[in-house]
Amino acid sequence: MHFIINLLILLPAQIASHFSWAGPLIMRxxxxxxxxLAGWGKLNNLAQVTENFIGWGIPLPKILTPFVSSVEFLGGIMLILGLFTRIPAAMLAVVMVVAIRSAKWDDVDSLQTLLGFEEATYFAAFMWLAIAGPGAASLDRLLLNISGQPKLRADAHNPVTSAEA
Structure with missing residues (x-):
């Protein structure tokens, strides 16, 4: 049993630990x-997107259309850079919930349908980034290192000092 655990759980985990920076980077x-790109497209076509928001019953479409479009555009840039990652990731997760509820909810006839929406996949990705953070290859990590503030452990929510890391 120990052999199987070592071979199929511990060895892959040890190998993966050397690439822990890659998962969040690729996702971001x-x-x-x-x-x-989606936000930029919406910002350059606000009239049509506003009409879509009106059709979906989103309140205050003339205010929320440029707001949501800006969240997507600027949030996308911030995610690429890994800058203040948890904030845009959380905001974009909310956008995905609203998108499903307003534009797709009438099509939901099963859990399979709901989970099949690309918005559900994006929601999961944004929630993962909001909870797990941007990873080591990010401006967030660089800012933490420069500031001398304690980092969060990858496997816990307890701060550690640079000397411990």
Missing amino acids: LIVGYTFM
């Missing part, structure tokens, strides 16, 4: 780029 780059 992909969803950040996607939402930067």
Whole structure:
């Protein structure tokens, strides 16, 4: 039993620990780029997007359209850079919930349908980034290192000093 645990759990975990920086970076780059482009497209077509918001029953569409478009555009850029990552990730997770509820809810007939929406996948990605953070390859980490503030451990929520890390 120990052999199986070592081979199938501990060894892959040890190998993966050397690449722990890559998961958050890849996720940030992909969803950040996607939402930067989506937000830019919306900002350059506010009239049509506002009409869509009106059709979906979103309140205050003339205010929320440029706001949501800016959250997507600027949030995407911030995710790409890994800058204040948890804030735009949380905001974009909320945007995905609103998108599902306002634009797709009538199509939901099962859990499979709900989870099949790309917005559900984006929601999961944003929630992961909001909870787990940007990873080591980020401006957030650089700012923490420069400031001398304690870092959060990757595996816990307890601050550690640079000397301990």
